[in-house]
Amino acid sequence: MAIMTVFANPHRFMSVSQPFAWIFSLAGVALIFAGVYMGLFLAPADARQGDAARIMFVHVPSAWLSMFAFAFMAGASLVSLVWRHALADVAAKSAAPFGAAFTALCLTTGSIWGYPIWGTWWEWDGRMTSVLILFFIYLGYIALWQAMDTPQKASRAAAVLCLVGAVNLPIIKFSVEWWNTLHQTATFFTGDNNATYGFKAPMYVVALGYLALFGGLTLFNMRAEILLTRAEMRLQRRLALG
Amino acid sequence: MFDYDKYAPYVFWSYGIAAVVLTGVVVWTFLRVRAAHRALKDADDEIVGKGREE
Numbered sequence: 001m002a003i004m005t006v007f008a009n010p011h012r013f014m015s016v017s018q019p020f021a022w023i024f025s026l027a028g029v030a031l032i033f034a035g036v037y038m039g040l041f042l043a044p045a046d047a048r049q050g051d052a053a054r055i056m057f058v059h060v061p062s063a064w065l066s067m068f069a070f071a072f073m074a075g076a077s078l079v080s081l082v083w084r085h086a087l088a089d090v091a092a093k094s095a096a097p098f099g100a101a102f103t104a105l106c107l108t109t110g111s112i113w114g115y116p117i118w119g120t121w122w123e124w125d126g127r128m129t130s131v132l133i134l135f136f137i138y139l140g141y142i143a144l145w146q147a148m149d150t151p152q153k154a155s156r157a158a159a160v161l162c163l164v165g166a167v168n169l170p171i172i173k174f175s176v177e178w179w180n181t182l183h184q185t186a187t188f189f190t191g192d193n194n195a196t197y198g199f200k201a202p203m204y205v206v207a208l209g210y211l212a213l214f215g216g217l218t219l220f221n222m223r224a225e226i227l228l229t230r231a232e233m234r235l236q237r238r239l240a241l242g
Numbered sequence: 243m244f245d246y247d248k249y250a251p252y253v254f255w256s257y258g259i260a261a262v263v264l265t266g267v268v269v270w271t272f273l274r275v276r277a278a279h280r281a282l283k284d285a286d287d288e289i290v291g292k293g294r295e296e
Contacts, residue, residue: 025268032264036257040244051246054253058260098267105263109256116252213264217271224271227278231285238289 008086010226021219028213035061035206043202052116053199059109060188061207062102065214066134067169069099073141074166077159087222089155092162093145094221098214100138107131118182126175127183130168137165151229 039057046053073092080088110128111121122128141161148154176185187194188203195203246253 029268040253040257045246050249052249052252054246054249055256058256062260097270101263101267105260108259112252112256112259116249213268217267220271220275224275224278227275227282231278231281234282234285234289238285 010086010090013087014223014226017219017223021216021223023216024212024219025216028209028211028216031205031209031212033209035202035204035209038202038205043198044196046199049117052113055109055113057202057206059106059113060203061210062106062109063131064207065210066099066103066106066131067172068211069095069102069214070134070138070162070166071169073099073162074169077162080155081159081163089151089159090222090225091218092159093155094225095214095218096138096142096145097221098217100135100142102210102214103131103135103138107135123182125181125183126179127172127181130172130175134165134168134172137161137168141165 035057039054043054043057045051073095076088076092076095079085080092107128110131114123115121141158144158144161145154148157175181176183188200244250244254
């Protein structure tokens with residue numbers, strides 16, 4: 001709560017956030033390059049999937065990030081609704097375009113991987129359908145911010161949509177266990193040693209890179225949002241004073 | 243190097259799309275930050291300009 005209160009002030013946020021935004025963004029780009037190099041040149045081909053498994057190094061981390069970004073937005077929306085934190089709305093709104101981009105990347109790369117391995121670009125199974133729904137929720141969330149008359153109404157409606165949409169996260173996670181799907185069950189973080197270090201390392205490096213880039217770009221986008229709000233407020237004040 | 247057999251087009255398309263999407267979000271973000279700075283400056287200029295007119 002103490003940290004939340006410290007960063008509740010947009011002025012304080014603007015004064016401290018820029019270095020972090022640069023550090024996270026640059027670290028993200030560097031980690032992604034390193035992970036892609038490891039994935040394309042150092043990782044071995046999979047015994048069953050051959051070199052098609054290299055697609056996993058960009059697909060799986062984007063799937064993780066698409067869910068993480070929405071969980072982050074849901075947390076920020078909860079804080080916004082309960083504590084009226086000044087920056088919570090800005091954080092959720094700023095993260096949404098990146099979450100949508102990573103979800104689109106997950107769906108596209110998954111489809112490209114599916115064709116040579118499964119023999120189909122798309123299957124309406126639990127995992128793929130629930131991730132597609134997540135993508136539409138992202139689009140709906142972004143559209144809702146534009147559709148309302150005032151930012152206050154938009155903020156409240158978007159926060160409620162985000163919290164309702166968060167129900168989809170456990171559905172995505174457990175879809176491969178609840179239903180008999182074409183999509184495989186979890187390989188990572190299961191306790192089973194399903195992947196070798198040579199396969200795990202690029203995956204985790206790219207995932208860290210995506211995470212850092214998401215953090216950095218969200219901070220930059222929050223700064224842009226605050227600057228645009230300030231510009232709008234100054235113009236409105238000027239109009240009110242005549 | 244890049245000898246991915248029959249899977250090569252799928253691998254390259256995936257990494258290519260990832261590169262386009264990631265470059266796109268980075269460029270979009272920096273354009274948005276620049277537009278926000280410009281909007282704030284325009285608002286300030288308008289206030290200063292109107293103040294002088296008065």
